[in-house]
Amino acid sequence: MNCKELAYMLADYFDGSMDPRLREELDSHIALCEPCMRFAKTYRTTCDKTRELRMDIEYQIPQDVRSRLENFVRSAALKYPEMVKEYRDQAEREQREKVEGLILAAIAGKLSSITALLVETHCAICPVCKVYFDGLPRAGSPAPGAPPTVIHSHVTRLMESLPPGEEFFLA
Amino acid sequence: MSAERWKEDEVLLERLRKGAPEAVTELLRLFQGKIFNLAMSILKNESDAEEATQDVFMTVIRKADTFKGNSALYSWMYRICVNTCLMRLRGKRRNDTVSIEEFMPVFTEEGMHASPMDDWSKEVERKALNEELGQMIRKFTDQLSEKYKVVFVLSDVEGLSNEETAQILGLTVPAVKSRLHRARLYLREQLSRYLLEGKAG
Numbered sequence: 001m002n003c004k005e006l007a008y009m010l011a012d013y014f015d016g017s018m019d020p021r022l023r024e025e026l027d028s029h030i031a032l033c034e035p036c037m038r039f040a041k042t043y044r045t046t047c048d049k050t051r052e053l054r055m056d057i058e059y060q061i062p063q064d065v066r067s068r069l070e071n072f073v074r075s076a077a078l079k080y081p082e083m084v085k086e087y088r089d090q091a092e093r094e095q096r097e098k099v100e101g102l103i104l105a106a107i108a109g110k111l112s113s114i115t116a117l118l119v120e121t122h123c124a125i126c127p128v129c130k131v132y133f134d135g136l137p138r139a140g141s142p143a144p145g146a147p148p149t150v151i152h153s154h155v156t157r158l159m160e161s162l163p164p165g166e167e168f169f170l171a
Numbered sequence: 172m173s174a175e176r177w178k179e180d181e182v183l184l185e186r187l188r189k190g191a192p193e194a195v196t197e198l199l200r201l202f203q204g205k206i207f208n209l210a211m212s213i214l215k216n217e218s219d220a221e222e223a224t225q226d227v228f229m230t231v232i233r234k235a236d237t238f239k240g241n242s243a244l245y246s247w248m249y250r251i252c253v254n255t256c257l258m259r260l261r262g263k264r265r266n267d268t269v270s271i272e273e274f275m276p277v278f279t280e281e282g283m284h285a286s287p288m289d290d291w292s293k294e295v296e297r298k299a300l301n302e303e304l305g306q307m308i309r310k311f312t313d314q315l316s317e318k319y320k321v322v323f324v325l326s327d328v329e330g331l332s333n334e335e336t337a338q339i340l341g342l343t344v345p346a347v348k349s350r351l352h353r354a355r356l357y358l359r360e361q362l363s364r365y366l367l368e369g370k371a372g
Binding site: 002003004005007008010011012034035036037038039041042043044045046047049050051052053054055056057058059060061062065066068069070072073074076077078083084 | 190192195196199203204207208211212217220221224225228229232233236276278281282283284287288289290291292295301302304305306308309312327328330348351352355356358359362363
């Protein structure tokens with residue numbers, strides 16, 4: 001081992017993750033090589049001092065920043081439960097529309113090939129969905145209402161397994 | 172992660188999800204200093220760091236619902252902070268950083284130390300030097316590019332394990348180790364030059 005190799009192994013040497021035999025090799029090099037001894041010592045001291053002086057090295061948050069931040073976050077957080085409700089309602093609405101859109105596309109025969117395949121594979125193992133999809137009205141007849149909850153959740157999961165950016169219908 | 176730690180995180184998050192005002196206060200008390208420090212070390216500007224810290228807390232409160240307890244709350248927050256800050260840095264002119272290569276140890280072709288080596292480890296034991304030394308460490312590491320800086324701050328200043336740092340930054344453990352080691356080599360060299368100059372002057 002030469003000094004260069006030793007220098008690049010010092011992190012492992014000091015964090016204790018080094019193989020004991022390799023460690024012995026480093027120890028005997030350091031014992032005979034003055035520059036390496038100095039190098040290793042100052043490397044170690046650099047690490048120790050960083051930890052010891054942590055409070056001086058860290059940026060302290062100024063008092064005015066602290067109080068502005070507290071006011072801002074607290075007042076925003078108070079409105080949070082309403083925001084969440086609104087957000088969830090909206091997400092649910094959008095999801096319902098998407099599921100109904102998929103069913104309409106299925107009726108119109110406009111599912112993308114990958115979606116059609118997903119539906120078919122799923123129906124092969126899920127009798128409930130098979131009955132539902134087989135029983136869909138033909139194109140042109142009045143649209144069915146919202147699907148039952150179980151169909152809704154299965155179709156949601158099918159759509160989640162589409163690759164990102166992939167649409168379920170044919171343009 | 173210890174079971175208690177996980178439980179404490181979970182309790183705090185549950186209260187946050189319900190919008191309990193004391194939970195927000197608690198979250199601020201525990202993390203605002205740490206998050207501000209991390210944001211400052213990446214952004215190097217107080218008003219940017221303040222805005223980033225606000226964003227981090229809002230994201231955490233908003234996403235308390237979706238947090239999965241497979242990492243500690245603090246490492247999740249650090250991750251949000253790093254992402255928020257790096258997004259802010261995008262497109263901005265980077266602050267001047269030094270080339271780390273200039274401060275790597277130099278070796279001869281045979282792999283021996285090529286420059287004279289001074290042992291200053293005894294000198295810095297004097298407590299009187301501590302404040303100055305802390306400021307120098309901060310100044311020197313501030314000049315590092317984010318790539319090294321963030322790893323150094325999380326691992327050596329904040330004291331996280333290499334595994335935690337890797338998880339927060341989405342890096343492999345060997346990548347963290349290598350960046351950390353280079354950051355330390357750089358800092359060791361900067362400190363050597365600084366202390367040697369002090370002696371000469």
